[in-house]
Each structure stands twice: as C-alpha cells, then as structure tokens.
Amino acid sequence: MKISIERGTLLKAVGQAQSVVERRNTIPILANVLIEAEGNQVSLRATDLDIEVVDKAPAMVERPGATTVSAVMLHEIVRKLPDGALVSLTEEAATGRLTVAAGRSTFSLATLPKEDFPVMASSEYATNFSAPAPVLRRLFDKAKFAISTEETRYYLNGVYMHVAQGENGPVLRCVATDGHRLARIDAPLPSGAEGMPGVIVPRKTVGELRKLLDDDETQIAVSVSETKVRFATPNIVLTSKVIDGTFPDYSRVIPTGNTRRLEVDATEFAKAVDRVATVSSERSRAVKLSLDEDRLVLSVNSPDSGAAEEELAVAYSDDRLDIGFNAKYLLEIASQVDRENAVFLFNSAGDPTLMREGNDTSAVYVVMPMRV
Amino acid sequence: MPSLCRDCLNPFDAGSRCPACRSPRILTHPELDSLSIAHMDCDAFYASVEKRDNPELRDKPVIVGGGTRGVVSTCCYIARISGVRSAMPMFQALKLCPEAVVVRPRMQVYVEVSRQVRAMMEVLTPAIQPLSLDEAFLDLSGTARLHGAPPAVMLVRLLKRMEDELGITGSVGLSHNKFLAKIASDLDKPRGFSVIGRAETVQFLQNKPVRIIWGVGEAGQTALAQAGIRTIADLLRWDRRDLQARFGSLGDRLWSLARGEDNRPVNRDEKMKSISSETTFDEDTGDPDILDGHLWRLSEKVSDRAKAKDLAGRTVTIKLKRANFTLVTRRHSLGEPTQSADRLYHEARALFDTAREPGPFRLIGVGLSDLCPADEADRMTDLLDPGAARRRKAEAATDAIRARFGRDAIIKGRALR
Numbered sequence: 001m002k003i004s005i006e007r008g009t010l011l012k013a014v015g016q017a018q019s020v021v022e023r024r025n026t027i028p029i030l031a032n033v034l035i036e037a038e039g040n041q042v043s044l045r046a047t048d049l050d051i052e053v054v055d056k057a058p059a060m061v062e063r064p065g066a067t068t069v070s071a072v073m074l075h076e077i078v079r080k081l082p083d084g085a086l087v088s089l090t091e092e093a094a095t096g097r098l099t100v101a102a103g104r105s106t107f108s109l110a111t112l113p114k115e116d117f118p119v120m121a122s123s124e125y126a127t128n129f130s131a132p133a134p135v136l137r138r139l140f141d142k143a144k145f146a147i148s149t150e151e152t153r154y155y156l157n158g159v160y161m162h163v164a165q166g167e168n169g170p171v172l173r174c175v176a177t178d179g180h181r182l183a184r185i186d187a188p189l190p191s192g193a194e195g196m197p198g199v200i201v202p203r204k205t206v207g208e209l210r211k212l213l214d215d216d217e218t219q220i221a222v223s224v225s226e227t228k229v230r231f232a233t234p235n236i237v238l239t240s241k242v243i244d245g246t247f248p249d250y251s252r253v254i255p256t257g258n259t260r261r262l263e264v265d266a267t268e269f270a271k272a273v274d275r276v277a278t279v280s281s282e283r284s285r286a287v288k289l290s291l292d293e294d295r296l297v298l299s300v301n302s303p304d305s306g307a308a309e310e311e312l313a314v315a316y317s318d319d320r321l322d323i324g325f326n327a328k329y330l331l332e333i334a335s336q337v338d339r340e341n342a343v344f345l346f347n348s349a350g351d352p353t354l355m356r357e358g359n360d361t362s363a364v365y366v367v368m369p370m371r372v
Numbered sequence: 373m374p375s376l377c378r379d380c381l382n383p384f385d386a387g388s389r390c391p392a393c394r395s396p397r398i399l400t401h402p403e404l405d406s407l408s409i410a411h412m413d414c415d416a417f418y419a420s421v422e423k424r425d426n427p428e429l430r431d432k433p434v435i436v437g438g439g440t441r442g443v444v445s446t447c448c449y450i451a452r453i454s455g456v457r458s459a460m461p462m463f464q465a466l467k468l469c470p471e472a473v474v475v476r477p478r479m480q481v482y483v484e485v486s487r488q489v490r491a492m493m494e495v496l497t498p499a500i501q502p503l504s505l506d507e508a509f510l511d512l513s514g515t516a517r518l519h520g521a522p523p524a525v526m527l528v529r530l531l532k533r534m535e536d537e538l539g540i541t542g543s544v545g546l547s548h549n550k551f552l553a554k555i556a557s558d559l560d561k562p563r564g565f566s567v568i569g570r571a572e573t574v575q576f577l578q579n580k581p582v583r584i585i586w587g588v589g590e591a592g593q594t595a596l597a598q599a600g601i602r603t604i605a606d607l608l609r610w611d612r613r614d615l616q617a618r619f620g621s622l623g624d625r626l627w628s629l630a631r632g633e634d635n636r637p638v639n640r641d642e643k644m645k646s647i648s649s650e651t652t653f654d655e656d657t658g659d660p661d662i663l664d665g666h667l668w669r670l671s672e673k674v675s676d677r678a679k680a681k682d683l684a685g686r687t688v689t690i691k692l693k694r695a696n697f698t699l700v701t702r703r704h705s706l707g708e709p710t711q712s713a714d715r716l717y718h719e720a721r722a723l724f725d726t727a728r729e730p731g732p733f734r735l736i737g738v739g740l741s742d743l744c745p746a747d748e749a750d751r752m753t754d755l756l757d758p759g760a761a762r763r764r765k766a767e768a769a770t771d772a773i774r775a776r777f778g779r780d781a782i783i784k785g786r787a788l789r
Binding site for chain 1: 704707708719722723725726748750751752753754755756757758761
C-alpha cells in the first residue's frame with residue numbers, strides 16, 4: 001500500500017477512529033486502526049467490538065493495499081505535523097512497517113496483519129430512514145445528560161430511541177433517565193421510521209454519534225435492527241451494538257396531574273441556582289425552592305459551611321410550596337432550555353416535578369425532589 | 373529509680389519486691405513518672421468474659437467463634453498453648469486443640485463489658501481512642517495533678533479495677549507515643565505492664581523485625597524485603613528521601629517510626645470508616661435463595677448499626693469468599709448516601725447479580741462505607757421504583773416496632789430463607 005493524503009483530511013478521519021479505540025486494551029489489534037486504500041480513497045476502520053466506525057477520505061492511491069497501525073500513535077503523529085502538509089503512508093513489505101512521511105519527518109510504525117482485524121458482522125436492518133443532522137442532534141443532545149452511569153442498571157446506560165405516540169401523531173422519541181431525572185425528547189417521525197424497533201443506544205455511541213452531527217446540511221442515514229444501530233453520512237459509518245435490555249416503562253413516571261405552575265427565565269434561574277449552591281456541601285448539593293405569589297426564594301443551608309439565599313421574580317400564583325432539589329440536577333435541566341422560559345409543574349414536595357420549555361411538550365424533563 | 377507495686381499501688385524507690393506488701397509484681401523504670409501515652413488491650417477479651425460468666429470453663433481451653441465452619445474470634449491463653457490463634461479457621465483450631473470448648477460469641481455481653489471498661493478509662497482521661505471493643509489508646513498527659521498521681525499509677529489502678537470489678541484482665545503499654553505504646557502492650561501479655569522510655573527507644577527498636585510496625589503486614593513485609601529491609605536497623609540505614617521515593621507516603625512514615633517518632637494524636641473521635649457484617653456458612657453454598665436470605669439479614673444488620681450511630685454511607689460493598697478461600701468483592705457508589713436496609717439490600721443484591729459468580733461460597737458479607745451523617749441520607753426516591761417510598765415507610769414502621777418489642781418482633785419473610 002502506498003498513498004498520499006492531505007494532513008487535515010487524514011487528521012479528521014484518524015481522529016474519529018482513534019476516539020472509538022479503548023485506551024486500556026487487552027487485545028492488541030483493537031488498539032489499531034485498519035487502513036484500506038483502493039481506487040481514489042482510503043478508509044480507516046476502528047472498533048472496540050461494540051462500536052465500529054469507518055471513515056472514508058479522498059487520497060491519491062499509488063498502490064492499493066491494507067494494514068493496521070496503532071490508532072493513537074498515528075493520530076498523535078498526524079496531529080503534530082504542520083498544517084497543509086502532504087502525508088504519505090507506505091507499507092514496507094520487507095520490514096512489515098508502515099512509513100509515515102511528511103516534509104522532512106519520517107516515522108516507521110509497527111503493524112499487525114489486516115487479517116486479524118475484527119470486522120463487525122453485518123446485520124439485517126429492519127428499518128432504514130434518513131434524518132437531518134440538526135434533528136438527531138437535538139434528540140440526543142437534550143437527552144444525554146440524564147443517562148445513568150450505574151452499572152447495576154445497565155439498561156439505563158444509554159438513550160432509548162423508539163417510535164411513540166405524541167400529542168399530534170407518531171414521533172421519533174429519545175428518552176434517558178438515571179432514576180433521579182428523566183429527559184423525553186420528541187421529533188417528527190421521519191418517513192420510513194414507522195415500525196422501528198425500540199433500541200437503547202449506549203452512552204459511548206451517543207458520544208461518537210455527536211461528531212457526525214455538527215454539520216447542519218448533512219442528512220444522516222439511520223438503520224436499526226433489534227441488536228444494532230447504524231448512523232451514516234457519505235463519509236462516515238458508525239455501527240454500534242445496542243444495549244441488550246428492556247428500558248423501563250417511563251410513561252408512568254412522567255407526572256400528568258401536576259398543577260402548580262412556575263414560569264421563570266431559565267438563564268437567570270440557572271445562574272441563581274449556581275450562586276446559592278456555592279455554599280452547599282460538596283456532596284449533597286441540596287437547594288431549597290420556596291414559592292409564593294410571584295416570588296421564588298432559592299436557599300441553601302449547610303451546617304458546616306454556611307447559608308445562602310437569593311430571590312427571583314417569577315410567575316407563580318398557586319399555594320405556598322417549599323421543595324428541595326439537587327442543585328446539579330436543576331442546573332442540568334435548566335441548561336436544556338434555550339428559546340423560551342422554563343416552566344416547572346409541581347405537585348408536592350415529595351412528588352416528581354416536570355419541566356418544559358414554554359408550552360412545548362416535545363421536550364419534557366422530570367426531576368425527583370430531595371428532602372431538605 | 374521510680375518503682376511502683378502493681379498489687380498495692382505503693383510507689384517506692386528501688387528493690388525487687390514491694391516494701392509494703394512484699395509483692396514481686398513491681399514496675400521499675402527511670403521514666404515511669406513522665407510517660408503518658410498508653411495502649412490498653414484486654415487479654416483474650418471474649419474468652420475471658422466467657423470464663424468469668426461460666427467458671428467451669430476456667431481451666432479449659434476456650435475458643436470463641438462461630439460453628440465448625442467459622443473462624444476463631446478469640447481463644448484463651450490455654451488454647452493458645454496448643455497453637456490456636458485468632459482468625460484461624462475453626463476446623464484447623466480444633467485439629468490443634470480437640471479438647472477445646474467452642475463458645476458462640478455473645479456480642480451484646482461483650483459490648484456491655486467494653487462499655488464498662490470504657491467508663492473506667494474515662495475516669496482517667498477524656499482523650500481515649502478506642503480501636504475495637506477490647507483495646508484503646510489513652511493520652512494521660514497533664515492529668516498527674518488532677519489525679520494526684522502520675523499516669524503509670526492510674527493505669528495500674530485501671531487494670532486492678534478491671535480485674536476486681538469486671539473480672540477480666542488487660543495489659544498496658546506505656547510510652548511517649550502511640551506507636552511505641554501499642555508495641556509495649558504486647559510485650560508482657562497477659563496481665564502485663566510494659567514501659568518503653570524515650571532514652572531506650574532507638575535501642576529497643578533496632579533489632580526488631582519490620583512487622584512490628586503497625587500496618588506492615590505480609591504484603592508490606594514482602595515489599596520491604598525486596599528492598600533488603602527486614603529489621604528496623606535496616607530501615608535506619610535508608611535516607612528519608614530514598615524511602616519516600618520507593619514507598620511514597622508510607623516511606624516517610626517508616627522513616628519516622630524506625631526512629632520511634634510518631635506524632636499522631638490520640639484521637640477521641642476517630643471517625644468510623646465503614647460498617648460491615650459477614651457470615652461464614654456451615655456448609656459451602658451457591659443456592660441463590662439461601663444467599664438472598666443472607667444478603668437481607670446482613671443488610672439489615674448493617675443498616676441497624678448505621679441507624680444506631682446516626683450514620684449513612686454512599687458505597688455498598690459485597691464480599692464473597694469462594695470455597696477455595698479466594699475473595700471476590702464488588703462495590704458500588706450511590707448517588708446519595710443511605711442507611712436504609714431496603715436500599716442496601718437492593719444494591720447488594722444487584723452487585724451480587726452482576727458479579728455473576730456461581731459459587732459455592734463459604735462466606736458472604738455486606739458493607740457500607742464512605743460514611744456521612746444520617747441527615748444527608750435517603751433524601752431522594754427513585755423515579756423508576758415507585759414502591760421504594762412505601763417500602764421506606766414500612767421500614768420506619770418496622771424499626772419502631774422492633775425498638776419497642778424487640779428485634780425479632782417483626783421480620784421479613786425473606787429473613788427466614
């Protein structure tokens with residue numbers, strides 16, 4: 001194999017590949033990226049056996065071929081090369097090494113045989129549809145903060161993507177929860193997505209997917225089967241196993257009878273929460289919300305470190321209410337709001353609270369209160 | 373040289389017997405009147421209490437421990453002659469000493485006696501750092517004027533009171549820091565009283581093996597041996613920085629301890645770091661139902677102890693000992709601390725399930741660590757577990773019933789497994 005490729009193009013492709021590679025690896029080949037050159041393009045493939053990413057980039061291929069080298073090392077080298085450099089990758093048959101050369105720099109990297117590289121078994125995808133990048137970006141970005149890290153409830157370690165019945169017909173829905181908060185985000189159902197099996201997209205896949213969604217103009221081809229999900233742009237194909245488990249029935253934990261309505265400027269609210277939380281104990285981070293006629297008092301009382309209080313003008317016309325929350329959860333939820341005011345719907349100090357943006361029910365958040 | 377009679381507390385200047393009562397149990401040391409850090413360790417505590425309460429056992433080897441499959445908690449000095457040691461598996465102990473009488477531990481009694489000993493220590497000083505039910509550090513600095521007697525006299529009096537009033541014996545080590553006091557209490561056991569003075573410290577330590585240092589166990593000894601360090605004298609040859617470089621912060625401590633320097637204060641409120649409970653089975657088992665019952669009972673025990681101390685914890689640990697004695701531990705940190713038996717049980721159960729260990733096991737344990745005050749605990753309920761709030765109320769009700777009518781007044785069916 002012998003190819004030449006522009007440094008920036010290679011860096012982007014290698015960057016995506018190396019982030020899939022697990023840093024601590026017991027299987028040497030999994031630390032490597034498979035480089036395949038053919039026609040006028042090169043493809044880089046990396047996997048951790050759960051996720052596989054294939055990046056295609058245009059290159060001048062002098063001699064087609066394939067080999068594998070350390071993904072992290074190749075990335076580091078390319079990253080440190082000067083901008084605009086032309087990089088040549090040459091497989092030396094005699095030494096079994098890959099020569100990376102650019103300008104006056106030459107590197108010789110150890111390789112492992114391409115035959116040893118595991119290629120993810122292809123799957124029969126039951127559902128194929130296409131969605132604009134901004135739609136998927138919103139679905140996953142607004143849900144991912146609620147993904148659980150608890151290994152004991154592994155089925156919560158991802159975003160549950162499925163088809164659901166929204167207020168105005170079927171929707172593509174993403175739900176994530178860790179038992180303390182929950183995010184439910186809807187988007188109009190793309191054509192072809194009807195009948196899609198519900199899948200739990202793992203946390204790491206959500207992170208990798210995010211890198212495909214930066215460009216507003218891109219259409220993402222989504223393929224879903226019972227066990228795998230695939231997101232593809234013309235240049236990148238991300239395939240991932242889904243979490244083998246049953247996502248809990250979230251619909252029964254989303255409160256429907258909460259009547260006490262608080263409307264508040266989300267940015268001001270978040271800033272105030274952040275300020276008073278400064279004195280809360282590192283671990284509990286409890287903030288108390290005291291609601292009265294158009295007035296919200298946020299307070300923290302921590303016996304070890306001190307107390308804080310801040311008042312906000314809000315729209316509230318219900319009975320007095322004192323309710324506590326974990327400050328971190330409030331902040332994360334408030335920061336999901338970007339266009340309108342945040343609307344909180346409370347029931348009692350012990351019941352889950354609902355939050356949404358204005359009257360928009362396409363993004364709904366639930367947060368559990370905390371005894372204060 | 374200041375001397376003291378251990379039987380009649382008579383201080384005198386010199387001689388091999390007490391001039392007042394002619395007792396040979398005398399204490400003589402040049403620094404006897406100036407040392408004030410002590411370590412008190414009861415002699416074969418559990419076994420002594422058992423012998424006290426059942427005089428028939430007095431001249432028999434007694435082992436306190438659980439069942440034929442358990443381990444030796446404590447054994448009396450008669451049993452020790454046959455080579456029985458604490459923490460030894462029971463079958464091995466009984467092989468060494470077949471005539472031994474095995475007694476099931478009666479923790480409640482020991483706790484009560486320990487409390488009485490504690491009360492006697494509190495007469496001497498408020499600076500007490502209990503290490504377990506049967507041993508504690510005491511700092512008697514500055515109490516000589518209050519008591520009208522130097523610490524040594526007060527400590528001898530403490531041992532005498534324990535013998536006279538509680539019927540148990542203890543040994544005291546008196547020195548100028550905790551490290552040496554702890555070593556000293558072990559020198560003359562049982563019914564001992566040893567003194568390590570400032571002047572003799574370095575010489576005393578010199579030819580001692582490194583394992584004399586508290587905290588240097590098997591692994592530590594191996595690591596030190598690899599560096600050619602077997603005795604304190606070996607340690608003394610090392611430069612402080614080299615020790616630090618090789619052993620980190622431990623190296624620093626080793627450097628000081630080798631010189632008999634230890635400035636850790638006797639800490640009254642040494643915070644409890646974890647609460648745990650474990651059980652060794654009479655027969656190895658991998659039966660999920662039986663194990664589930666144990667997980668519940670252990671969770672409840674740990675929760676009871678946490679509640680009694682107004683503590684909660686955020687890390688739940690389970691411990692499994694396989695039939696071949698290898699250990700498996702799994703831990704999980706919670707989003708918020710808990711002291712609830714229900715929560716502990718569910719976490720322990722989830723840990724057990726995800727460990728995917730088929731067994732059989734000889735031991736199972738549940739622990740709670742990363743402790744904090746109870747008012748930070750269980751303040752949130754789980755969205756996905758709507759029953760949790762009701763179970764929590766049920767637990768509070770159960771606790772109230774048990775507090776009033778006794779521990780077994782109400783139990784879960786699960787506990788009968």
